[in-house]
Amino acid sequence: MTDAHAAVMESHWGGGAQPFGASWQKTMMWIFIVTDALLFSGLLCGYGYLRMASPVPWPETTRVFSIPFIALMTFILISSSATMGTAVTAARLGDGKKALSNLCLTIFGGLCFLGCQAYEWSHIIHEGARLTSNPWGAPQFGASFFVLTGFHGSHVFSGLVILSITAIRSALGKTPAQGVEMAGLYWHFVDLVWVFIFTLFYLLPS
Amino acid sequence: MSDAHGQHPYRVYWITWALLLVITLAMLAAESFHLPRIFLVVFLVAFMMVKAVMIGGNFMHLRFEKSNLGIMVLCGIMLTSLILFAYIAPEAKSVLEKTVR
Numbered sequence: 001m002t003d004a005h006a007a008v009m010e011s012h013w014g015g016g017a018q019p020f021g022a023s024w025q026k027t028m029m030w031i032f033i034v035t036d037a038l039l040f041s042g043l044l045c046g047y048g049y050l051r052m053a054s055p056v057p058w059p060e061t062t063r064v065f066s067i068p069f070i071a072l073m074t075f076i077l078i079s080s081s082a083t084m085g086t087a088v089t090a091a092r093l094g095d096g097k098k099a100l101s102n103l104c105l106t107i108f109g110g111l112c113f114l115g116c117q118a119y120e121w122s123h124i125i126h127e128g129a130r131l132t133s134n135p136w137g138a139p140q141f142g143a144s145f146f147v148l149t150g151f152h153g154s155h156v157f158s159g160l161v162i163l164s165i166t167a168i169r170s171a172l173g174k175t176p177a178q179g180v181e182m183a184g185l186y187w188h189f190v191d192l193v194w195v196f197i198f199t200l201f202y203l204l205p206s
Numbered sequence: 207m208s209d210a211h212g213q214h215p216y217r218v219y220w221i222t223w224a225l226l227l228v229i230t231l232a233m234l235a236a237e238s239f240h241l242p243r244i245f246l247v248v249f250l251v252a253f254m255m256v257k258a259v260m261i262g263g264n265f266m267h268l269r270f271e272k273s274n275l276g277i278m279v280l281c282g283i284m285l286t287s288l289i290l291f292a293y294i295a296p297e298a299k300s301v302l303e304k305t306v307r
Contacts, residue, residue, distance in 0.1 A: 012272065012273050012274040012277075013274055019274070020271070020272055020274060020275040020278070021271060021272030021274075021275065022271060022272070022275060027275075030275060030278070030279060033279070034278070034279055034282040034283055037282075037283045038282075038283065038286060038287075041283065041286065041287035041290065042290065044287075045287065045290045045291050045294055048291060048294070048295070048298070049294050049295075049297070049298045050298075052295060052298035052299060052302065053297075053298040053299075053301040053302045053305070054302070055302060055305045055306050062237070067234065067237070071230065071231075071234055074230055075227065075230070078223060078226045078227060078230070079223065081219075081223070081261065081265050082219045082220055082222070082223035082265075084265075085216075085218075085219035085222075085264075085265050086216045086219055086220075089215045089216055089219070090216075093215065184265075184266075185266055188261055188262075188265040188266045189266070191261055191265070192258055192261045192262065192266075195254060195257045195258055195261065196254060196258070198230075199233065199250050199251070199253075199254040200254070203233060203234075203237060203250055204247065204250060205237070205243055205246055205247070
């Protein structure tokens with residue numbers, strides 16, 4: 001009995017005070033990220049359903065969007081993830097200055113991304129895209145686009161709020177390294193979601 | 207780029223960044239070749255997964271965490287999504303067949 005118990009405790013699923021080998025804050029952050037990812041998974045599956053079930057051809061995204069512009073948005077987000085990772089490591093190594101400057105760069109990247117998205121939205125609305133109709137093909141295209149990118153954009157926005165609070169607090173010396181790491185996990189998650197939206201919504205051919 | 211310990215703690219992020227950019231450019235380039243649709247879809251989805259693993263592993267440090275955290279995240283997200291999609295995809299097809307008919 002005790003041997004079996006010891007074997008379980010030594011395995012990866014041993015549990016104990018830290019079942020995932022991480023602090024409770026980090027564990028809870030990860031559980032939150034999993035649930036938030038499931039939100040996007042539901043949205044992407046819903047989009048897949050609409051696209052597969054549509055009797056009208058799905059619009060060619062290369063005609064609707066400027067793909068180089070979307071690629072630029074991807075570049076901005078990936079770069080901001082790299083600066084965020086640098087900020088997390090700098091904070092862990094106790095280099096507060098580097099952490100703060102990289103946090104500010106990440107915030108700048110996020111603002112650029114949101115600016116691009118605002119431009120893209122106004123452009124596509126100007127071209128005639130609405131939630132229930134659009135000039136290019138299947139009417140469900142509009143709803144899919146606005147819901148997917150809108151939810152993602154709102155996540156970028158809340159990420160920016162978290163990052164700004166973290167940056168201000170770390171400038172005041174009030175944020176522990178773990179605080180930067182938590183904000184970083186969320187920001188990388190936003191980048192991760194964009195990888196899926198970029199491929200499945202913008203690149204997948206009709 | 208080296209820290210006080212004489213290592214390169216930031217290098218992993220910038221290598222990942224460069225690889226993510228290369229993969230993204232490869233995906234964009236693949237679009238311009240007129241490959242059969244199925245090849246293109248498989249190629250894009252495969253590299254999407256590679257990018258996701260790189261972001262999760264290197265940026266979010268899952269590679270360096272206890273492995274059950276990674277398993278929890280991977281199963282929690284990917285398995286649930288696959289099951290969801292596996293159930294609704296045939297439904298979408300049958301709806302399409304009914305509307306077209």
